Amino acid sequence: MAEQPRVWPEEYGVVFALGMCSGEIKGKVKLNKALALLQRDGFPIRNKFKNAPMGPHDAKIDTTAQEMEKDHLISIKEEPTTYDKNRISYRLKREGQTYLEDDFREQFAFANNQPFSLALLENFKKTQNNVLTLKTTKLVEQVHEELGLDNEGNLRHDIGQVRGALGQESFIAEKGVDPSCPICLEVLGSLDFAMRSLDAMLESEKRWFTTGWQDSGKSFILFSALRLIDYSKEFRRHQHNLDVRLNKDDSISLMRSRVLLRLHCIEYNGVLYDLIHPFQITDDEIESCDELRA
Amino acid sequence: MSYLDKPVATALDANVCIKHALYLGPFKGQPLRDYYCNPVRAFVNGCLKENIPIGYFSSEMNHSYLNLTGAINDLGQQRGVAYYERQKYKQKATENLDRLFQRIARFEEKYDSTSVNQARLFFEQNKKSMAPYLAPGSTKDPIPEEHDLIFLVCAHNLGYSCVHLVSDDAHFFAYSTEISTAYNVAVIAMKDLFQVLNGWSWPIPN
Numbered sequence: 001m002a003e004q005p006r007v008w009p010e011e012y013g014v015v016f017a018l019g020m021c022s023g024e025i026k027g028k029v030k031l032n033k034a035l036a037l038l039q040r041d042g043f044p045i046r047n048k049f050k051n052a053p054m055g056p057h058d059a060k061i062d063t064t065a066q067e068m069e070k071d072h073l074i075s076i077k078e079e080p081t082t083y084d085k086n087r088i089s090y091r092l093k094r095e096g097q098t099y100l101e102d103d104f105r106e107q108f109a110f111a112n113n114q115p116f117s118l119a120l121l122e123n124f125k126k127t128q129n130n131v132l133t134l135k136t137t138k139l140v141e142q143v144h145e146e147l148g149l150d151n152e153g154n155l156r157h158d159i160g161q162v163r164g165a166l167g168q169e170s171f172i173a174e175k176g177v178d179p180s181c182p183i184c185l186e187v188l189g190s191l192d193f194a195m196r197s198l199d200a201m202l203e204s205e206k207r208w209f210t211t212g213w214q215d216s217g218k219s220f221i222l223f224s225a226l227r228l229i230d231y232s233k234e235f236r237r238h239q240h241n242l243d244v245r246l247n248k249d250d251s252i253s254l255m256r257s258r259v260l261l262r263l264h265c266i267e268y269n270g271v272l273y274d275l276i277h278p279f280q281i282t283d284d285e286i287e288s289c290d291e292l293r294a
Numbered sequence: 295m296s297y298l299d300k301p302v303a304t305a306l307d308a309n310v311c312i313k314h315a316l317y318l319g320p321f322k323g324q325p326l327r328d329y330y331c332n333p334v335r336a337f338v339n340g341c342l343k344e345n346i347p348i349g350y351f352s353s354e355m356n357h358s359y360l361n362l363t364g365a366i367n368d369l370g371q372q373r374g375v376a377y378y379e380r381q382k383y384k385q386k387a388t389e390n391l392d393r394l395f396q397r398i399a400r401f402e403e404k405y406d407s408t409s410v411n412q413a414r415l416f417f418e419q420n421k422k423s424m425a426p427y428l429a430p431g432s433t434k435d436p437i438p439e440e441h442d443l444i445f446l447v448c449a450h451n452l453g454y455s456c457v458h459l460v461s462d463d464a465h466f467f468a469y470s471t472e473i474s475t476a477y478n479v480a481v482i483a484m485k486d487l488f489q490v491l492n493g494w495s496w497p498i499p500n
């Protein structure tokens with residue numbers, strides 16, 4: 001049976017992350033952070049991270065990297081450090097570089113037709129800059145602060161608090177809603193799904209809040225929900241009834257894109273970590289409603 | 295030519311395009327659709343099947359995208375659909391609109407300020423109360439808005455012996471006799487569409 005082709009960048013996350021970082025990432029921790037940040041911000045990285053002390057971390061990344069090495073796409077080297085442990089360095093090989101260059105456009109292909117591509121690129125640049133410029137300890141510190149990982153015992157409490165804030169923001173946004181305004185619908189719809197996602201996490205307490213490291217998906221969703229509250233506040237005084245298709249105002253386009261990206265991140269991480277499933281409408285379902293065919 | 299005759303050509307206004315796009319669902323076991331969605335789709339399908347020229351003007355296309363959110367919210371509110379699902383239905387309805395505009399022709403908009411002013415004058419000269427054509431308690435200016443006047447002028451300027459338009463706008467069906475005489479435009483009131491389609495034996499799905 002022929003080998004199934006790999007999916008880019010889902011299964012090539014390691015190559016993708018190396019491409020983002022000029023072809024080299026020094027240290028397992030940094031590679032894990034790079035992939036976790038990409039996943040948190042909506043890239044189709046399929047690892048399942050855990051909120052480990054130096055996490056988010058997924059042990060499978062090691063295995064994947066070794067597979068990529070076997071495919072001659074990357075090289076893995078152990079380098080001595082001034083610390084006790086040696087450091088693992090990952091480097092993109094020429095074949096990997098060629099692959100990246102050939103498929104550079106494909107890296108963002110999944111996002112090209114999405115309404116959140118502007119924000120996706122914005123986050124990609126931030127992550128790229130952080131992974132490239134910050135030392136590992138600083139990067140871990142920053143990720144932990146953003147995701148509230150140093151106080152993981154408080155995760156349930158944090159989810160409850162953000163759920164309350166979402167409810168309050170949704171109430172305020174709904175008071176100012178214009179039923180004909182597409183931006184109002186996008187903001188309210190995104191807040192609505194964020195609330196449901198946090199409710200689902202709280203309701204599944206027995207399943208998810210046992211001992212051991214928590215799945216990072218919950219922290220990623222919480223992060224996106226918090227961003228959504230901020231964006232909704234910024235949108236409180238937006239111009240209603242704007243024709244979003246013909247809009248030329250870059251700031252409005254970017255703001256919309258940020259809202260829609262956060263909704264996408266919640267949906268993506270919700271599915272990946274089996275926390276909540278988004279609402280989908282298929283053409284088959286629609287057509288099953290009657291006999292009408294075009 | 296009467297609106298009961300089969301069309302020679304058809305121009306769709308924004309409202310009709312929206313009703314065509316509100317082909318959604320299922321929601322809570324029932325199709326989520328506008329009441330007139332199926333007859334409008336049957337009308338469009340019938341025109342395409344019988345090679346009757348059918349199209350839209352770009353200004354009406356823009357209006358249909360612009361007014362889609364309001365239509366989704368109205369439908370969603372009636373059926374108790376939450377904002378998140380409404381957002382998804384809006385995306386689906388937008389795709390439906392995209393598909394519709396790919397399937398039908400884009401008519402050139404031919405009008406100038408003189409012909410639009412003449413159309414306004416036409417309505418002023420034939421001015422009548424809108425009350426009999428509206429829901430009890432609602433009011434409407436008897437003179438149509440600018441984009442409706444442009445639509446009428448453009449439909450007239452298409453050059454066909456008669457252009458059919460389906461509309462739930464009282465401005466059009468209240469003046470249908472006068473419009474037919476002056477502009478060669480046969481107006482089918484939306485509420486009459488079921489009956490008209492049955493008369494033509496164009497099947498309407500349930």
